[in-house]
Amino acid sequence: MGESLTKKLDRVFNPRSVAVVGDKQALGYMWLRSLSHFQGKVYSVQIDPNELPGIAQLSVKNYLSLKDIPGPVDYVIAAVPRAVSPVIVKDCIQKNVGGVCFFTSGFAETSTEEGIRLQEAITDLAREAGLLVIGPNCVGIYNPKIGLRHNPVQAYGEGGTVGFIAQSGTHATLFTIAGTRNGIKFSKSVSYGNAAILDSTDYLEYLKIDQETEIIGMYVESVKDGRRFFHCLRDVAERKPVLIWRGGESEEGSRATASHTGALAQSSVVWQTLIRQCGAIRIENLDEMIDTVKALLYLKPATGNRAGLIAMSGGQSVAIADTFAKAGLKVPLLSQSSYERLSTFFSIIGGSYRNPFDISSSFLMSENAISNLANMLDVMEQDPNIDCIVLELFTIISPFSQDLGKPDPLLDTILEFKDRTKKPFLTIVTTAHSETLAVEIRDRLTGKGIPCFPSFERGARALKRLVDFYRFRQEQYLN
Amino acid sequence: MTSKIIDNVLKSARTVLTEVESKQLVAEAGIPVVETKLAKTKAEAISISKKMGFPVVLKIVSPDIIHKSDIGGVKLGLANATQVGKAYTEIMAAAKKANKKADIHGISVQKMARPGVEVIMGMSKDAQFGPVLMFGLGGVFVEVLKDVAFRIVPLNRRDASQMIREIKGYPLLEGYRGQEPANVTALEDLLLKLSDFVDKNPKIKEMDLNPIFAYKDGALAVDARVILES
Numbered sequence: 069m070g071e072s073l074t075k076k077l078d079r080v081f082n083p084r085s086v087a088v089v090g091d092k093q094a095l096g097y098m099w100l101r102s103l104s105h106f107q108g109k110v111y112s113v114q115i116d117p118n119e120l121p122g123i124a125q126l127s128v129k130n131y132l133s134l135k136d137i138p139g140p141v142d143y144v145i146a147a148v149p150r151a152v153s154p155v156i157v158k159d160c161i162q163k164n165v166g167g168v169c170f171f172t173s174g175f176a177e178t179s180t181e182e183g184i185r186l187q188e189a190i191t192d193l194a195r196e197a198g199l200l201v202i203g204p205n206c207v208g209i210y211n212p213k214i215g216l217r218h219n220p221v222q223a224y225g226e227g228g229t230v231g232f233i234a235q236s237g238t239h240a241t242l243f244t245i246a247g248t249r250n251g252i253k254f255s256k257s258v259s260y261g262n263a264a265i266l267d268s269t270d271y272l273e274y275l276k277i278d279q280e281t282e283i284i285g286m287y288v289e290s291v292k293d294g295r296r297f298f299h300c301l302r303d304v305a306e307r308k309p310v311l312i313w314r315g316g317e318s319e320e321g322s323r324a325t326a327s328h329t330g331a332l333a334q335s336s337v338v339w340q341t342l343i344r345q346c347g348a349i350r351i352e353n354l355d356e357m358i359d360t361v362k363a364l365l366y367l368k369p370a371t372g373n374r375a376g377l378i379a380m381s382g383g384q385s386v387a388i389a390d391t392f393a394k395a396g397l398k399v400p401l402l403s404q405s406s407y408e409r410l411s412t413f414f415s416i417i418g419g420s421y422r423n424p425f426d427i428s429s430s431f432l433m434s435e436n437a438i439s440n441l442a443n444m445l446d447v448m449e450q451d452p453n454i455d456c457i458v459l460e461l462f463t464i465i466s467p468f469s470q471d472l473g474k475p476d477p478l479l480d481t482i483l484e485f486k487d488r489t490k491k492p493f494l495t496i497v498t499t500a501h502s503e504t505l506a507v508e509i510r511d512r513l514t515g516k517g518i519p520c521f522p523s524f525e526r527g528a529r530a531l532k533r534l535v536d537f538y539r540f541r542q543e544q545y546l547n
Numbered sequence: 548m549t550s551k552i553i554d555n556v557l558k559s560a561r562t563v564l565t566e567v568e569s570k571q572l573v574a575e576a577g578i579p580v581v582e583t584k585l586a587k588t589k590a591e592a593i594s595i596s597k598k599m600g601f602p603v604v605l606k607i608v609s610p611d612i613i614h615k616s617d618i619g620g621v622k623l624g625l626a627n628a629t630q631v632g633k634a635y636t637e638i639m640a641a642a643k644k645a646n647k648k649a650d651i652h653g654i655s656v657q658k659m660a661r662p663g664v665e666v667i668m669g670m671s672k673d674a675q676f677g678p679v680l681m682f683g684l685g686g687v688f689v690e691v692l693k694d695v696a697f698r699i700v701p702l703n704r705r706d707a708s709q710m711i712r713e714i715k716g717y718p719l720l721e722g723y724r725g726q727e728p729a730n731v732t733a734l735e736d737l738l739l740k741l742s743d744f745v746d747k748n749p750k751i752k753e754m755d756l757n758p759i760f761a762y763k764d765g766a767l768a769v770d771a772r773v774i775l776e777s
Contacts, residue, residue: 341699
């Protein structure tokens with residue numbers, strides 16, 4: 069990537085001034101409200117007199133043209149009728165703005181003559197002038213640290229290490245808000261729609277060198293230059309984990325892509341090959357994106373695929389072992405010395421400790437619940453046959469303190485172990501009778517930085533992806 | 548680097564290489580391929596077989612006949628000069644019967660290769676990502692079970708190593724029920740040579756090396772098929 073493009077992208081990803089063109093009541097002033105915590109200057113451009121009172125109510129200064137704004141504008145968000153878009157591009161060029169994101173749709177993705185013509189028009193104008201265009205047909209940039217958002221629900225104030233690149237605006241919005249709820253903090257995210265000028269590869273190259281970004285997620289339907297994407301991905305994935313969710317994998321899905329972002333149908337097998345060959349991580353839906361990023365952020369590097377499983381009851385211990393084995397992980401017996409140690413405190417009446425552990429009698433129904441659990445976790449930690457540790461927590465008989473204000477010895481024990489363990493460690497809290505209670509417990513764990521998954525399946529798949537990722541890395545260094 | 552074989556075929560306004568041309572091209576890529584010579588007469592076929600040593604295989608060579616064995620254009624395990632002469636006559640008759648207008652270059656003569664584990668390597672072009680290599684076990688494994696792995700060109704050693712181990716039938720290459728194990732490193736070498744060759748020859752559109760016999764001490768391409776970009 070050329071130095072000048074990097075500089076230009078730096079300017080639009082970290083703007084000091086943003087102008088929104090065409091925000092209106094019908095959108096609920098979504099754009100201006102999204103910028104309510106932006107740390108720089110916010111301007112509105114709107115010529116419809118009916119919209120002006122609503123804009124004034126948000127305490128945003130309105131202008132009749134971009135060119136009337138005093139001082140520089142780094143980033144423009146345009147939500148204008150598509151026919152007006154070439155005029156906006158011309159104004160951006162005259163105003164010398166860094167880049168413009170077109171929320172406006174109705175371009176090449178419609179496959180109509182008018183849409184294709186307009187997209188070509190804005191592309192030609194912008195390319196000649198060196199103006200960056202994000203989209204069209206997208207929601208553009210999210211940079212939480214400076215409060216640059218595209219949805220008022222998105223978090224702001226604190227940045228993180230996860231970058232996200234999405235062809236779809238909805239996926240960019242959903243992943244950033246659901247991710248935040250799951251303890252994922254973002255450096256930058258971008259939705260790029262029709263990719264008229266900047267394509268996924270440009271953003272990938274940018275996040276490759278972006279020092280704030282350590283993990284990169286992508287939602288991609290198609291790429292403009294497959295060879296360039298292949299070489300870029302191979303290079304990036306050697307430095308930072310890259311997760312790729314390819315939309316339109318099924319024949320049904322690729323029909324939907326053709327009408328969604330003007331993409332052509334592609335061979336899913338070659339895409340899967342590409343992801344595997346480059347050492348990227350293949351993701352199949354939003355939940356997997358969340359779970360796998362969470363695993364990369366919160367779990368220690370995996371050195372093997374042998375899981376030690378701790379479940380709260382007999383039935384659950386069978387189910388968790390089945391699920392982890394089906395996901396491609398091993399559930400081996402422990403070493404002899406572990407069994408000798410377990411026999412000193414673990415009650416096998418109403419319980420079992422082969423692997424998986426059924427800890428109902430030694431935890432749920434024991435006076436020494438906390439110390440027993442701490443000892444079991446330590447047995448797993450010390451055992452040479454075990455690479456990763458999984459702890460199921462109940463919501464039926466919640467072992468957590470019911471009073472949020474009081475100290476919670478269980479939470480403290482888990483937290484202490486999480487900080488101490490050298491092995492990947494995760495918890496699973498399934499829903500029993502109350503989704504609310506399960507969410508409350510998951511939030512409590514997430515708040516302490518303890519990775520928590522909502523089902524055996526999701527925990528197992530995330531762990532398997534983590535194990536595969538680190539194994540590929542290891543093979544890479546051996547070769 | 549451009550291949551004279553490719554230039555000559557394109558000059559004659561063809562895109563499908565004959566077996567003999569395909570094998571010459573594969574040999575140019577540095578891939579061991581079973582020695583194959585073109586005979587234009589019965590006497591030539593007999594004299595080539597004698598030099599190679601029996602048993603031999605005879606196959607029709609014509610750009611107009613693609614499915615050679617379906618029309619009786621292939622004779623295997625010919626043990627002496629008499630059998631070779633008879634096979635030559637029969638193949639020519641079968642070819643003319645199948646397609647009167649076929650452009651017949653002659654008949655290829657090759658030594659029967661020592662049997663090994665049958666594998667297939669191939670190349671095709673993806674509209675998005677360009678040349679892609681395929682690896683699999685030959686015969687029923689590729690045709691019915693589609694147990695194959697792909698990698699995008701150019702491959703590195705890790706790619707070659709991983710793609711071979713990715714197929715479900717990989718244990719068969721390690722020696723199964725007393726069968727001789729295949730030399731996997733030699734197969735990796737072949738994939739790397741193939742990758743390098745197609746990378747340097749963008750005029751190749753599709754390639755099949757099917758079968759390749761994998762042995763304990765190497766590998767040998769037994770048949771090849773190459774199609775050029777039009």
